Amino acid sequence: MTFSICVREPYEAEDGEEAYRFGVAITTRLPGVGVPCPHVNEYGAVATQSVTNPDLGSRGVEYLAEGLAIEDALDALLNADDGSAQRQLHGVSRDGAFTFSGEECNDWYGHVEREGFTVAGNLLAGEAVVERTADHYADHRDDPDPLPKRLIDALGAGQAAGGDKREDLDVQSAAVRVVDTADDERPYYDDLRVDASENPISDLRETYRLAKRGYEDAIEKYGEE
Secondary structure (H helix, E strand, C coil): CEEEEEEEEEEECCCCCEEEEEEEEEEECCCCCCCCCEEEECCEEEEEEECCCHHHHHHHHHHHHCCCCHHHHHHHHHHCCCCHHHEEEEEEECCCEEEEECCCCCCCCEEEEECCEEEEEECECCCHHHHHHHHHHHHHCCCCCCHHHHHHHHHHHHHHCCCECCCCCCCEEEEEEEEECCCCCCCHHHEEEEEEECCHHHHHHHHHHHHHHHHHHHHHHHCCC
16 A cells, blocks of 8 residues: 655765765555654664554664664564564665565565665555666665655656556555754754645655745744844
8 A cells, every 4th residue: 555765875974974864755545654654763764564553663763773783673573563464664774774575465565675775565556666766766866955855756756657556545645754863953844744635746745845945944034043
């Protein structure tokens, strides 16, 4: 019912220290995907989907903050979950990645893991959805656009390849969440949701555009205050 992308972008901050951007973007043909499914903190990004268990995401990023390797953290959570065969779980940490698609997920389902990011989906039109999402992000990883925009655009590429196959469900949703370890204050556009829409990716893109403009206007006019 969903497809999503989790990414890690290491870079050198202005003070010369190593920094990271972690992000998740996700969409589905159901309302409210941005609450239970995407999870991100300064140590990693995790998406939990299919028959969603939100604890797999929230506890997963908590374990990363405690110093567990992502493979150990997410494996442990799945091993303790009686419904793991119906789950899809993937994500990245500062030094690793993890992908899992349970054997009882609904076709088409699957995942890909590439350098620094993962993509997964279920109930999709086909494998091309995750491949196009992955290709678009990889092709634009070094673009100057902020990570939230690039993640939304990657979702758009997956949607153009067919997206969620349940075309009889009109009410959809999408979300993007980003954490940058070098940012003391998170910009408004780093955590955005469209909870109920017939065109959630387009609406999320427009929400991002307005949120970025509003943030920049506020900084310009009232930054010193």
